[in-house]
Amino acid sequence: MTVAESERAQVGVPSGALLSLRNIDKSFGAIQVLRGVNLDAYPGQVTALVGDNGAGKSTLIKGIAGIHAFDAGQYVFAGQPVSVHNPKQANALGIEVVYQDLALCDNLDIVHNMFLGREVTRNGLLDEATMESRAGETLKSLSVRTVKSLRQVVASLSGGQRQTVAIARAVLWNSRLVILDEPTAALGVAQTEQVLQLVRRLADNGLAVVLISHNMVDVLQVADNIAVLYLGQLVAQVPRQSVTQTQIVELITTGRSGNLGLKSNGTMAP
Amino acid sequence: MTAVAHTPTSSTPQQPVGLRGAGLDYLSRLRGGDVGSLPAVLGLVALITVFSILRPHTFTNSFNFANLINQGAAVIVIAMGLVFVLLLGEIDLSAGYAAGTCGGVTGIVMTRHDWPWWLSILTGLFTGVVIGTGIGLLVARLGIPSFVVTLAAFLGLQGVLLKELGEGGAVAYRNNIVNGIMNKNLPIWLGWTLFVVCVAGYALVSLRRLASRRASGLVSQDISVLWAKVLTLAILLGAATYYLSIERSRNPRITSIKGVPDVVPLLIILLVGLTFVLTRTPFGRHVYAVGGNSEAARRAGINVATVRLACFIICSTLAAVAGILLGSRDNGITPSSGGSSTLLYAVGAAVIGGTSLFGGKGRVIDAILGGLVVAVIDNGMGLLNRTSGVVFITTGCVLLVAASVDALSRKRAAATGRV
Numbered sequence: 001m002t003v004a005e006s007e008r009a010q011v012g013v014p015s016g017a018l019l020s021l022r023n024i025d026k027s028f029g030a031i032q033v034l035r036g037v038n039l040d041a042y043p044g045q046v047t048a049l050v051g052d053n054g055a056g057k058s059t060l061i062k063g064i065a066g067i068h069a070f071d072a073g074q075y076v077f078a079g080q081p082v083s084v085h086n087p088k089q090a091n092a093l094g095i096e097v098v099y100q101d102l103a104l105c106d107n108l109d110i111v112h113n114m115f116l117g118r119e120v121t122r123n124g125l126l127d128e129a130t131m132e133s134r135a136g137e138t139l140k141s142l143s144v145r146t147v148k149s150l151r152q153v154v155a156s157l158s159g160g161q162r163q164t165v166a167i168a169r170a171v172l173w174n175s176r177l178v179i180l181d182e183p184t185a186a187l188g189v190a191q192t193e194q195v196l197q198l199v200r201r202l203a204d205n206g207l208a209v210v211l212i213s214h215n216m217v218d219v220l221q222v223a224d225n226i227a228v229l230y231l232g233q234l235v236a237q238v239p240r241q242s243v244t245q246t247q248i249v250e251l252i253t254t255g256r257s258g259n260l261g262l263k264s265n266g267t268m269a270p
Numbered sequence: 271m272t273a274v275a276h277t278p279t280s281s282t283p284q285q286p287v288g289l290r291g292a293g294l295d296y297l298s299r300l301r302g303g304d305v306g307s308l309p310a311v312l313g314l315v316a317l318i319t320v321f322s323i324l325r326p327h328t329f330t331n332s333f334n335f336a337n338l339i340n341q342g343a344a345v346i347v348i349a350m351g352l353v354f355v356l357l358l359g360e361i362d363l364s365a366g367y368a369a370g371t372c373g374g375v376t377g378i379v380m381t382r383h384d385w386p387w388w389l390s391i392l393t394g395l396f397t398g399v400v401i402g403t404g405i406g407l408l409v410a411r412l413g414i415p416s417f418v419v420t421l422a423a424f425l426g427l428q429g430v431l432l433k434e435l436g437e438g439g440a441v442a443y444r445n446n447i448v449n450g451i452m453n454k455n456l457p458i459w460l461g462w463t464l465f466v467v468c469v470a471g472y473a474l475v476s477l478r479r480l481a482s483r484r485a486s487g488l489v490s491q492d493i494s495v496l497w498a499k500v501l502t503l504a505i506l507l508g509a510a511t512y513y514l515s516i517e518r519s520r521n522p523r524i525t526s527i528k529g530v531p532d533v534v535p536l537l538i539i540l541l542v543g544l545t546f547v548l549t550r551t552p553f554g555r556h557v558y559a560v561g562g563n564s565e566a567a568r569r570a571g572i573n574v575a576t577v578r579l580a581c582f583i584i585c586s587t588l589a590a591v592a593g594i595l596l597g598s599r600d601n602g603i604t605p606s607s608g609g610s611s612t613l614l615y616a617v618g619a620a621v622i623g624g625t626s627l628f629g630g631k632g633r634v635i636d637a638i639l640g641g642l643v644v645a646v647i648d649n650g651m652g653l654l655n656r657t658s659g660v661v662f663i664t665t666g667c668v669l670l671v672a673a674s675v676d677a678l679s680r681k682r683a684a685a686t687g688r689v
Contacts, residue, residue: 103565103570104566105559105567107561107630107631108555108562116559116566116567116570117559117570117572119552121552124551126552126555129488130486132486133486133487149489
């Protein structure tokens, strides 16, 4: 048995995990999308969530973000069992999601976008100076040096820069867990590199990061541990060093690789 | 690994480089497709030049200049309301007849029921709020396209106006205070006081913003740019105030007509107030956000339906203000008040001024600049003894040019990555 499997065998929540999901089930009508999913995300680590189309990745993160609640299972955040039924509750816990289709307004500048819906006001009026300073500090803390002016409209930014703004917006709010849905899907090589460095930096700053990606190169480059979903089951969550790309691809496509993942009879490892 | 370091842009913020830098910056924005109000300003200058050459005595005299402001005021106020709706990427076709209806309600309670003038005006404004709420609820809650809802309101309100005035009827405005808004002028000294207040106020607000940005250590524009702007404003407003302070009565011994028209301070208050709402409050920011990307606004926790509703209420309420101005100018409301070309002139004014029909881009001052362009065409063509056919054709062409500029600048902006 591998380390991962023996860990999985204990139903208990590992100490140190910021987010722990245990035996999560979720169905839409007759279709069971998630079956007994266990997932852990650690502060300071990038947890990559991989799986083929339809494996349940989006459903899983939407459940974490409170967009639709899980049917059954334990949702443990910072050691406390919590119930998250709407996005506001997730935000209050410090969970932020950066969605695949960027939620930015092209006609507003970087500062406006970062504070959209949560504007800083003084006497009921926008406090532009404070917002601009805080936006600048946040980008600086993420070592973002690529934007020329915080007052340029988002439409004038490259795809990578836009993704950077979206990520910076997520970390602006004392967030503890940032979930990134395919942040590099539409980017070129240099920009992907740029965003991956940013993802790494988020984790180095002590945040727990969950990264969803189809790109194995990205995943292997940036992740600390890798969780594989296969047809609604989380077949393995393993440290990055213990697996090869071939093993990951096998897990994604067949649900098992050697003694990792599903047993030959189709059931989960003990 | 070093992609960040490789990117050509540097981390140093742009330094303020004085007038030249500001000019270059503006030029680069123009080239990038961000034309703002420039076409309206250029158009205004060109039109005034042409009409001044063709009709040196009638067009340029100060009587006509004051007249032009009163002619354009109602369209400008409707256009100010339309800016809010256009910012969302919506349209309000009913604003013209909303103006007529609200003006009619004001006249009926004031003249036929002898209500005090201020209560009558409040009733008219409240009618505007009700109309806007109805339209807004249908658009924002039910999700009917605003084009259809406001087209229905356009027809419906036309009928309401006819019913309330009676077939072929009209309602007179007999209150001197209300009629004075569009027919009286400020005393000369008050006109100059207004001038000083405007210029000093603009300078003060700009200086305070500059100081607060400097205090926070943020990039700020050079002080020379600020003074240049204040000086330009002072020259333009000063010239206008001087011109309007000249005696313009044909026969000064009988009646003296001079001074800034009473409606000007009202327009200035609306301009400053509404600009303040759009640029300095969270609500204003949300209007731009909903117009730019309503899905992003929704995900950011903005109540999109409420923002939409509020904008339609603002639009119809400003239409009510315009309706009272129409009544004041003509000393009464007829079934055609706010009808025919009023609404289209107002939409034209907003678009000519630089407000985008596609949403997310526009300012309140666009309504004034565009409204002046429309008023100058209307007025100047009239003085050239052109028939209304020619006036309509010309205005239509100008609107087409303005919409083309909007579409072209958007294309250009998309190509160069600006909006």
